[in-house]
Amino acid sequence: METAEKKIILQVDHLKQYFPVKKDSFFKPKAYVKAVDDISFELYEGETLSIVGESGCGKSTTGRAILRLDEPTDGKVHYMGQDILGLNKKEMRKLRGDLQVIFQDPFASLNPRQTVKQILNEAMAIQEVVDKPKRKDRMLELLGYVGLSAESLDRYPHEFSGGQRQRIGIARALAVDPKLIICDEAVSALDVSIQAQILNLLKNLQKQFKLTFLFISHDLSVVRHISDRVMVMYLGKVVEIAEKKELFDSPLHPYTQALLSSIPVPDPTLKRDRVILKGDVPSPIDPPRGCRFHTRCPFAVEKCKQEEPPLRELVKNHFVSCHIAEDLPV
Amino acid sequence: MNKKNKLILEVKGLKTHFTTKRGVSKAVDGIDFTLHKGETLGIVGESGCGKSMTSLSILRLIPSPPGKIAGGSVLFKGKDLVTMTEDEMRKIRGNEISMIFQEPMTSLNPVIPVGEQIAEALRLHQKMGKKAAWEKSVEMLKLVGIPSPEKRAKQEPFQLSGGMRQRVMIAMALACTPEVLIADEPTTALDVTIQAQILELIKELQTKIGMGVIMITHDLGVVAETCDKVAVMYAGNIVEHASTEQLFANPKHPYTQGLLNSLPKIHEDQDELITIDGSVPSPYNMPAGCRFASRCPYREDICITHQPNLINQSDGVKVRCWKYTDEWTGNRDKEGVI
Numbered sequence: 001m002e003t004a005e006k007k008i009i010l011q012v013d014h015l016k017q018y019f020p021v022k023k024d025s026f027f028k029p030k031a032y033v034k035a036v037d038d039i040s041f042e043l044y045e046g047e048t049l050s051i052v053g054e055s056g057c058g059k060s061t062t063g064r065a066i067l068r069l070d071e072p073t074d075g076k077v078h079y080m081g082q083d084i085l086g087l088n089k090k091e092m093r094k095l096r097g098d099l100q101v102i103f104q105d106p107f108a109s110l111n112p113r114q115t116v117k118q119i120l121n122e123a124m125a126i127q128e129v130v131d132k133p134k135r136k137d138r139m140l141e142l143l144g145y146v147g148l149s150a151e152s153l154d155r156y157p158h159e160f161s162g163g164q165r166q167r168i169g170i171a172r173a174l175a176v177d178p179k180l181i182i183c184d185e186a187v188s189a190l191d192v193s194i195q196a197q198i199l200n201l202l203k204n205l206q207k208q209f210k211l212t213f214l215f216i217s218h219d220l221s222v223v224r225h226i227s228d229r230v231m232v233m234y235l236g237k238v239v240e241i242a243e244k245k246e247l248f249d250s251p252l253h254p255y256t257q258a259l260l261s262s263i264p265v266p267d268p269t270l271k272r273d274r275v276i277l278k279g280d281v282p283s284p285i286d287p288p289r290g291c292r293f294h295t296r297c298p299f300a301v302e303k304c305k306q307e308e309p310p311l312r313e314l315v316k317n318h319f320v321s322c323h324i325a326e327d328l329p330v
Numbered sequence: 331m332n333k334k335n336k337l338i339l340e341v342k343g344l345k346t347h348f349t350t351k352r353g354v355s356k357a358v359d360g361i362d363f364t365l366h367k368g369e370t371l372g373i374v375g376e377s378g379c380g381k382s383m384t385s386l387s388i389l390r391l392i393p394s395p396p397g398k399i400a401g402g403s404v405l406f407k408g409k410d411l412v413t414m415t416e417d418e419m420r421k422i423r424g425n426e427i428s429m430i431f432q433e434p435m436t437s438l439n440p441v442i443p444v445g446e447q448i449a450e451a452l453r454l455h456q457k458m459g460k461k462a463a464w465e466k467s468v469e470m471l472k473l474v475g476i477p478s479p480e481k482r483a484k485q486e487p488f489q490l491s492g493g494m495r496q497r498v499m500i501a502m503a504l505a506c507t508p509e510v511l512i513a514d515e516p517t518t519a520l521d522v523t524i525q526a527q528i529l530e531l532i533k534e535l536q537t538k539i540g541m542g543v544i545m546i547t548h549d550l551g552v553v554a555e556t557c558d559k560v561a562v563m564y565a566g567n568i569v570e571h572a573s574t575e576q577l578f579a580n581p582k583h584p585y586t587q588g589l590l591n592s593l594p595k596i597h598e599d600q601d602e603l604i605t606i607d608g609s610v611p612s613p614y615n616m617p618a619g620c621r622f623a624s625r626c627p628y629r630e631d632i633c634i635t636h637q638p639n640l641i642n643q644s645d646g647v648k649v650r651c652w653k654y655t656d657e658w659t660g661n662r663d664k665e666g667v668i
Contacts, residue, residue, distance in 0.1 A: 054521035055492075161609055162377075191376035191548065196592035196603035203602070218521065221551075225594035225603065248596070262526035264551030266593055268574045276530060277523045279477075280491045 009180060009212050010043040010066070015075035017058070017065045021285060033284050035061040037236035038075075040311075043180070048206065048213040050223040050244075052259075053233035056281060059216045062233075063182045066214070067099055068092060079180070097127040100178035104185035106165035110157040116143075116168055117153040120175050127176040142171045145208075146201060163194035170201065174209070182214045187222060199226060220263050224248055232256050235284055235292040238311060242318035252320040254328060255293050291323065299328060338509050338542050339365040339388075339427075343402035346380075346387045350396050355613040357383040359566035360402065362640070365510065365542040372557035372574070373546045374589075378610060379563040381546045385512045388544075389429060390419055406510070425455040428503035432515035434495035438487040444498045445471065445483025448505050455506045470501040474531060493524035500531065507539050514546045529556055550593060554578055562586050565610055565621040568640060572647040582649040584626045620652065632657050 018032040036058040043049050051059040065072040068084065077084045079095065087095065103109040110119060120139045124130045130138045140150055146167040157165055166186065173181055183202070187195045203226065206213060217223050223230055224244065231241040232253065240253040251257045258275040265272075277296045282288055288295050294304040303323050311321045322328075346358040358380045365371050373381045386392050388404050390411060404411040406427065411419065423429075431437045439447055448467035452458045458466065464483070471479035474497040487495055496516065503511060513532065517525040533556060536543055545556055553560055553574065560577045562570040562585065570583040581587045591604035608625040611617055617624065623633040632652050640650045652658050 054523065163609070192550075193376065193588060193592045193606040194609075196594070196605040199594065200602055200605060220522070221594040221596045224596050225600065245599075258523055260596075262522040263596055264525070264529070264549060264555045265596060266550040266554045266578060266590065268554040268578050270554075274526060274530075276526050280493055280524070281521075 006044040006047075008042045009045040009080060010214075011076075011078040012042065012062075012066065013040050013076040013078075014038050015040070015062065015065055015077065016073045017061050017070065018073045031285050034236050034287060035284060036065060036072075037287075039233070039236075039238045041231060041238065041241060043212060043214060045179075045212055046206075046210055047228040048215050048226055050215040050217060050227040050230045051233060052217060052220060052223050052230060054218060054259075054281060056235070056284060057233040058236040058284075059218075059233050060184055063101070063184050063214060063216050067096070067101060067182065069101075093126070097129065097176045098179045099182070100173035100176065100180070101182045101184060102166070102169050102173050102186045104188050106162070106169040106189075107157060110165060110168060110172075112157055115154050115156055116148075116171075119157075119168065119172055123172050123175040129176050138175070142174055145174060145205060146171045147197075161194075163190055163197060166190065166198055167201070170198075170205070174205065177209075178211070180212045180214065182216065184216045185218070186215075188217065188219060195222070202226065220260065232259065235281060235287050237292055238319075238321065239293065240318075240320045241311070242315075242320075246315070246318050252314055252318065252325045252328070253293075253322050254297050254299055257328075291321075299324060335366040335368050337364055337366055338407055339544075340405040341384075341388065341402070342405070344384065344387055344404060345399065345401040346383050346392055347398055347400040348396045349398065353614045356566050356616060357397075357613060358387060359616075361561075361563070361566075361568050363561050363568065363571065365544060367509070367542055368536065368540050369559070370536070370543040370545055370557045372553040372560040373544060373563060374548065374550060374553055374560060375563035376548060376589075376610070378565075378613070380566040381548075381563050382514055384563070385429065385514050385544060385546050388512065389423055389427060390414075391423075391429075421455070424451050424503070424508075425506045426508055427510040427512065428506070428508040429512040429514065430496070430499045430503050430516050432518050434492070434499045434519075435487060437499065438495060440487055443484050443486055444490070448483075448498070448502045451502060451505050467501070467505065470505050471498070473504075473535070474498075474501045475527075476501075492520055493527065496520060496524075496528055497531070500528070500535070504535055504539065508541055510542045510544065511536075512544045512546070515548070516545075517552065518547070518549070525552075532556070550578075550590065562589070565616065566613065567621060567650060568648075569622065569650045570648065571640070576645065576647055580647075582643070582647055582654065583622075583651050584628055584653070585622045588625075620650075628653055628660070630659060 015036055016038055017036040018034050021031045021033055051062060053059050064070045066077055121135060124135055139153060143152055148167055187198050190198060215226055227244045229243050230247045232239050234255050240256045251260055258277045261275045279296050282295055290306050291304040291309050294300040301324060309321045309323045311319045313319050314325055341363050343360050343362060344358055345360050348355040348357055373384060375381045387399055399412055445467045448470055449463035452463040452466050468479045468483050471483055476482050476494060476497055517528050547553060557574050559573050561568045564585050570586045581590055588606035592606060594603060606625050611621055619634040619636055620638055623629050638650050638652045640648045642648050
């Protein structure tokens with residue numbers, strides 16, 4: 001992986017996404033939820049980068065901001081060298097053929113009044129990827145890729161199970177020959193046996209079509225299975241980013257360590273020293289000064305309360321934003 | 331490990347059926363288990379397997395109609411909950427048997443301060459005075475680890491975070507020191523770091539109070555970390571019942587094996603996950619034979635025609651599968667099973 005020439009497909013620089021919250025009074029300054037606060041990363045062609053973190057850390061917001069489903073407040077996003085945020089509506093729509101998304105709840109993201117045929121047809125028509133006479137064949141081909149039968153074409157979303165609906169969502173994303181797919185909690189709503197089917201499917205499709213995945217998830221076991229690299233977010237900030245093995249074997253940030261040790265492992269013989277974090281995630285409207293994690297960090301020192309830690313490359317290709325990462329007990 | 335402890339709950343042949351326009355849905359179809367003092371029983375299975383319906387049936391909280399307990403008994407300290415009057419039942423709910431649900435926001439009253447809601451249970455069941463109940467409720471909030479409990483007790487649920495709401499639910503459930511706590515997916519809606527806090531809390535309070543816990547979950551990780559024994563449910567039946575160690579070390583039922591195999595492992599790399607093909611049969615139209623037969627890699631003719639019973643094995647594990655009987659032709663031909 002690391003020796004091969006890696007081509008950057010997506011470059012995110014200083015991305016910020018602030019949402020205004022209701023003003024209490026005319027005289028008070030407007031407050032913002034800083035959902036994503038100045039994050040930068042790049043995505044290489046053909047890889048799977050996962051964004052993990054707990055609710056409200058900004059992982060989904062990041063995905064949506066990249067696709068401009070919510071217009072970002074500030075920052076730059078380059079796709080294959082092209083500045084996405086500078087595109088007009090028409091150009092953006094064209095680009096969406098390359099950038100697709102699969103959402104968590106396939107029932108909410110499929111039109112209940114369209115048959116599978118109409119759903120797939122609409123995607124192809126908008127992106128003008130396949131000529132009309134060839135579309136039927138293409139649809140059957142797509143259904144084959146995602147493991148649905150040809151009869152599915154004339155059925156409606158409600159006639160399918162959760163796992164099958166997710167397959168329709170994947171078929172729709174594939175219909176327009178995308179290069180990059182953002183999977184936003186794509187398997188979180190599924191039962192484990194179905195989740196395994198969908199994860200295998202995604203992995204196979206990635207190999208087959210040389211897809212790049214930005215995989216957003218809160219489930220670390222799933223992330224461990226599917227990713228090449230992992231980025232951990234906390235309260236709108238990137239706290240750690242590294243190759244999968246490196247991150248799971250030797251996490252450097254205290255938050256990542258706590259997160260990894262919190263996962264219940266399906267093995268009763270395993271005894272672990274668990275780091276249990278105290279308290280809740282602070283409000284993103286008024287995040288703590290300095291390091292955002294210092295209110296829950298068991299190792300926090302005075303500096304952490306004052307200064308915001310920069311993202312540093314402590315080990316090769318392993319970035320962490322912690323003042324005292326070197327001095328932490330292993 | 332809790333063999334010497336007192337038996338508090340015994341479920342025998344419990345059946346819960348729903349009569350709808352499409353026919354009769356057998357959500358829970360004849361299940362048996364026991365719970366001893368201080369013990370944690372896990373009930374696992376995927377959506378629609380009947381695990382939540384089991385817990386609601388124990389407390390007789392099934393929406394009726396269309397639901398109905400169609401048979402069996404639930405013996406709580408020797409008394410049958412199924413045949414009790416509604417008045418008697420009300421004295422048990424929230425007092426001797428408590429329950430916590432997955433989504434605290436929908437199970438708490440949104441317009442009443444949380445302290446008040448806990449106090450209500452105490453006044454009702456323990457006949458406490460207003461002041462004493464309030465003090466006890468603040469004490470409970472402190473016990474479950476809510477900072478500045480005096481202040482929090484006066485707040486409404488929306489002012490609390492998800493983790494704190496779940497703590498309030500636990501405080502409410504434990505206020506009357508119940509003998510049985512039913513936890514229905516108590517941490518599913520929570521983040522992992524908060525989940526770790528809540529599971530730790532339940533365990534700690536269990537040792538303090540000595541109650542029996544029924545942990546209903548789809549997460550095998552949670553089972554491995556909290557339960558003493560496990561019942562695996564599939565399509566309304568228990569298909570395997572074993573101690574937690576046995577279940578994870580040596581799963582017997584093909585469904586349990588499939589379930590464990592399809593989990594992505596956090597400590598090792600796999601190229602491809604092993605999956606269970608197909609999907610669960612419709613509850614309106616259960617197959618005559620084994621309910622897992624259509625998805626089972628070891629299927630034989632008898633599996634399609636006859637339903638197997640939950641049979642005791644030599645090591646104490648109970649499993650509902652023809653593979654562990656003499657009827658299985660594979661057993662006659664060669665030694666040992668997979």
